[in-house]
Amino acid sequence: MLLDQPVVDIGAVVRVEIEDAVAASMLAQQSGVMAGNVIVVDDDGIVTQSADADDISLQGEALHSSIVIAKDQLRHKGAGAGVMVGPREGACNPLSILGVSACLSPRRSMLLAAMQRMRIKELLAAETPPGEVRVQGWVRTRRDSKTFSFLEVNDGSSLASLQVIYDASIEGYAANLPHLHTGSSVDVSGVVVRSQGKGQNWELQVRSLAVLGAAPETYPLQKKRHTREFLREIAHLRPRTNLFGAVFRVRSRLSFAIHRFFQERGFVHVHTPIITASDCEGAGEMFRVTTLEGQAFTAPEAETRDFFGKRTFLTVSGQLEGETFACAFSNIYTFGPTFRAENSNTARHAAEFWMIEPEMAFCDLTGDMEVAESLIQFLIRDALDHCTEDLAFCNEFVDQGLLERLRLIAGRPFSRISYTDAVEILLRSGKTFEYPVVWGQHLQTEHERYLSEEHCRGPVTIYDYPASIKPFYMRQNEDGKTVAAMDLLVPGIGEIIGGSQREERLDRLSQAMHSQGLREEDYWWYTDLRRYGTVPHAGFGLGFERLVMMVTGVENIRDVIPFPRTPRNAEF
């Protein structure tokens, strides 16, 4: 089709972004383009001239501020129009002209938009060739042959990339090639054909390719293995790697599966507050929330003049609020961020993390343990079913025993041992521990590891802990020494769930609060639950990141949170 009409109306606004410099005239020569439509734009991108030209090399002075659209390319498949943009200022020597930009003309945008994008995951899974398609994504790697290039394009829909065959005869090849580094974003249209090479069923034969954004050689991600430590320093780019792609797709799926588990069982999702005045006793140091500054902050009675009129913090748990809703809806769950201001420097702790906290009325500790165990098994099975490719990758590159372990956990009942029996087992183990095993003391990490990794060789729930080492709200057992608490321990991770039956008897609760030095009036609304229609109830907290660690095998919590917050680290 020959264009007799101006390409673009005078006065139209064209978005022009010159980011990458290439000689415009060289592209024209290499492409054999000697005739085209030239539009001239001013600095605001408004079209001031629009004309059909027989020889663009004659445009001379005008080229420095023009967009040149080759006629051939407009004819080519309708979708392959190339756009060249000259710099908007500077000298006009054709050989020094900079800026062949990958920006799209309105016409080209329109033409490309007409073809619907296909996600690479669907494309690769196709039974029969989908014909002509359009994909958009980022170049993972490029391999050049004499007459064509292989591009691996990934759009995040799956671990696998699409192999794209870019033939040198395609318009724009020579100009685009220097921009097609690892990390560049591309918009590709072409035909899906059966691959001649090994490693993939389908590949894409390019008919038209546009570089949306080039990634110059300073792009930090190379097509090789990087350490997790380095990738943490470029947390904004690491989701583009295989491992973090897999981890965050699994994380997303697990998040969905958690809602599925509870929603299918009639639990009501509750958004508990993030700013709170109450300390869920025993949950650690809290971040203070305040609008006070300078001297006002340290002044006596400062909190009465603060935003909320009292001292407030970022929540460490939604449990207390969750209990109030459980005492209305029977079964509820929360799923949200929680915060701990502990100076923890370990692979398992973060200052900001996500927690799932179900709370069930008319439920005792046994029921609590049953829900906790079936939740873990449900989540593992869901991930095995829906994240097969990503977990296979983790199994190969993170932890070679991962899949075997996950199947084991999902497939058989968990062990259950009372705290008192656990102490006996540890004492009779014949092991020498760094910390002595004493009834009434916390189980140390080394003790928990022995129980789950050696004694049970799988997940184990420890229950009925000494009252002296647990918070006030846990239900006192009849032995007068223990409370109805439980911890679910997983090999390699440690405690993944901590929960309890709550003390529903007002007198016992008051007594526990006094003996732990708490002012009952600060918790008046919490104790009200025991005053008005109290019921036995129980719940637990599941650390979401620890779950993701368990399912992916990734051993550091900083690598399963998109932008981890740990002491001295909140860059992104």
Add this chain to the structure above:
RNA sequence: UCCGGCAUAGCUCAGCGGUAGAGCGGGUGGCUGUUAACCACUAGGUCGUAGGUUCGAAUCCUACUGCCGGAGCCA
């Protein structure tokens, strides 16, 4: 916060008292339906910061900063 380790090219590391090195990545050229492609050439570094010891320090000592591993706190 405590204990231990580490800090050298864009990345991963070697060098451990005497002129700063390799592989990968980048650039250039070649070759090939390749798939962490391959071959050749090439560019690239105040050896974390500040002191000290020494004729001489990347190397030995001290402090600081950051990171990593373990512990505690917990999820």
